[in-house]
Amino acid sequence: MLAACGGSDSGSREGTTSGKDAKKILPAYMASNVVAPDIPAKNGSAMGFTGKLDLAALKTSVPKALGKGGKVTVMSPFWGSPPKADNAYYRGMNSLIGVDVVWQNQDGNTYDQKLGAVLASSDVPDVVVVPGWNMTGRIPSAIISKFADLGPYLSGDAVKEYPNLAAIPTDAWQRSIFGGRLLGLPQPSPYVTGIVPLYRKDIFDKQGYTVPRSADEFMALAKEITDAKAKRWACLDMKWTAWQMFGVFSGSEKPLGWNLVDGKLVNRVETDEYLEALEWTRKLFAAGVVHPDAKLGKTAPDPGPKFAAGEFLIYANNISQWWGRTAEQATQNPEFKVWGMDVFAHDGGDPHLWAEQPAGIFAFVNKKASESVIRDVLAVANVTAAPYGTKEYMMTNYGVEGTHYTVKDGVPVKTDKGNNEVSNAYVMVASPAATIAHPDFPAVAKAQVEWQQRAGSFTRKSSFYGMQITEPARYTNLSDGFEQLEDDITRGRKKISDMQQAVSDWKSKGGDKLRDWYRKLLDDNGTAAS
Template identity: 30%
Template sequence: MKATGPTPDLAGASSAEADAFFSYPAKLARSVSAVPGDGSTVNAMMLTYSPPASGADGNALWTAINKELGVNLELNLVPASEYAAKFATVMASTALPDSMLIMNTVSRARDFVKAKCADLTDFVSGDNIKKYPNLANIPTASWEAMGRIDGRIFGIPLTRPKLNTAQFHVNRTKLDALQVPADWSQQDFLDAMKALKKEGSYGFGIDSSTAYGAGYFAGAFGAPQGWKLNKGAFTSAYESDEYVAALEFARQMYSDGYYHPTSSSGSLNDIMNLYYNQEISSTVGNFFNFAGGTYVTRVGGAFQTDVAVPFGSDRTSWMGSGVYGFTAFKDAPAERIEMMLRLCDYLAAPYGTTEYELLNYGVEGVHFTRSDGGLTPTDLAKTENANSVPVKYMSCAPMIIQVADDRAATERAFAVQSQLVPAGISDPSVGLFSATAEKSGAALAQTMNDTAAGIISGRQSVADWAAAIADYKNSGGARIADEFAASLTANS
């Protein structure tokens, strides 16, 4: 079901792909006809990656959102790094927020949701979802990725496109000077790294949390993402020949001196500053940092930044799950749940609507000015914006592709999406449940990540990978595989 909004200049081939728009629409649509709230106070718990606003009082954006929603929205904003610990405390409490962002980083979250949160199945399944057209506009893949609990729906997914993942970003100006083709092969890639080193620069850099980009290279080599599903049985991607080949490839890159030294200990900010300053010519970053214009803006014309296709012959890369997390509601009478759904419906209004404009850009004349070229933020928008008042973590619209004032970059991003999504590799465990994965999955993955980093940097041998896999399986990996298989059967 398509919600109200402008026709995209480039429409994604499926709901898993983002639409693209060349410019901000001159005329906006209205997607919600009536005030959704009932005048009550609604407490919503969510995370934030930015310094949070102190409250609605004195905050023009928050005040405007409350007025539009027709409620007193109280945001319980928790720094992202503290969210899992804070939510564990909330789960043990008898006083729950009205809405809560549920993340897979919280142990036993599903048990909590089943026991204390509202079952939304009868409100949003079948034709009932038509009462909330913006929620109906959330792609099916996101609802599926959220998963069900005992076959029931307990949340509203925070939708993400499938290509909302780590992709390769390059200094196209430098690569063009070296005559490196855009549709490169693995040998073209290595030749470029060698030529850049010969010039006295580094071809590649990546933040230290990624095990030297092992996951990206595994996807380029065609390794399964997370798990391989065959006749109902799950096998870890770590066991695939493609994953080992990717480790060997990255190990040789490291040995040849193609990695910037900061890759061993640097943060994402450290690496991106190296990229912006042209001290490295490529890195791995989220696709939408290019497709949304962040990288283009930061480069500022110093060079042409581009998103590159994987160098593998099949152009494979790992896809996103289609969901960031989901919002669950405290159990309440039906009238209250319907009101909460109307609030989420408003917050999910698509691009090109008055609701979307308010939530993402603020109030005209206060947070931005309008012209034929689009919207220009005011100084107030530096502190009052969609990051400081992040209602997008309660409900949100599908993302779009748009590099402001750069049609060529917008077209490029859309073309790469059109090429990569059909060839993408998805994790077959998405939407399934494993108690062991919920409890120990992150720690097991970190151990494998550390081993991968050791192999790539030469501190460990490739032969150590087999022992690491055996330990992974004995420490819980085998149980996770069995539990995913059981969950798949239960949900079939």
């Protein structure tokens, strides 16, 4: 089986696995037929459910508990205050699965530090959850050396013992291959960009504003909206939307920043589109149409309250905020309506969007775990990967009816106990294919999926899409200064020429050698993009 390419800095295998070698490792795909979505997935979108919830009609996707009663410890990031260890949610889930899962919740904000310390020690829990954004420094090499190969249990038809895992899309499993072995249990995600230009549709409708379809139209509208004396600005920092408008390769993960163009491997920072997107964003700031909070960069406060107050009308953020902002304003501000703009090309034509990775969070099993522990972990994952509309999904995501949630008019509502206990836990082990369902706001769920499907029709996969790549450690910090420099340029503190100089330095300090390394990877393995 393919190991990787190039020499290793850390004794671990660098590189990736794709093509023929991956096919031997990947689980067979077997679509779930337990529940049919109202809107099937298309063009890389999530699937959508737009109906009310009928608890009496919930299907069963795990007829009998597969767990054998063993104990499994799980270390996972947690945001907020973790619940008590022996709570009703944990008891209910463990009873359903047939496994005694013991949670070692760690602060999600400092998780990378804890992860590094634990993986460097000899005391590794049975299961460790690693989000993609924590896979920096030495973490990828630790993953390869510390965790068990799940291939013997899941590759090919073996996965059919766990039908909900068999229904996870193949692209997500492809991302779970590290150093030539199937190591991770994935949380699948849509490959369509998750960043949406969100806007106040209620105010747009009232004022007669037209949703822009080009960079020039956006600027003109921004100037029309802005009235600093009245404490109204057009937008926040629109850099993420600028990347989309100008067709810049994805910056969400280092491998996605590379793409084969006319036979040459090119990085996003070397492209004209990258500089043009920065320049357009700089002009927005210079025109005074950006809310003053955005000038603070990462230290800016939560945009929710000022967006609700109408201090700015447009901001780019994760698609989940479409529902989140709607839900938080529904009772106190019934006129409030947030919607998503379709992404447009800067010149008014069709956009050129780039695919994101199809899985972003993974659970790994300790290399020293016995077969019975591994089987118990897979029993956990087979429940947590149950599709929407099943009893297992409701239990995983909402807890025990009557204790953690109630259902009113077909809408599940968490109780205080539910909000406290049913959070950041079992969903971290594995998830079903990407799903959007908001029984409380079905129109938002429908609009989110349809937005993804339209964006997906203009989305292409770059050369390293879907591949789990471990760069040599010597290049780990090569791109460290770019994000700060982008923000300095857009806010007028630095010039475009400073970025051109930074790119030149990047090339000479290792960028060109890294290009050669990626090129060899591509020549040896081919691409996973289709």
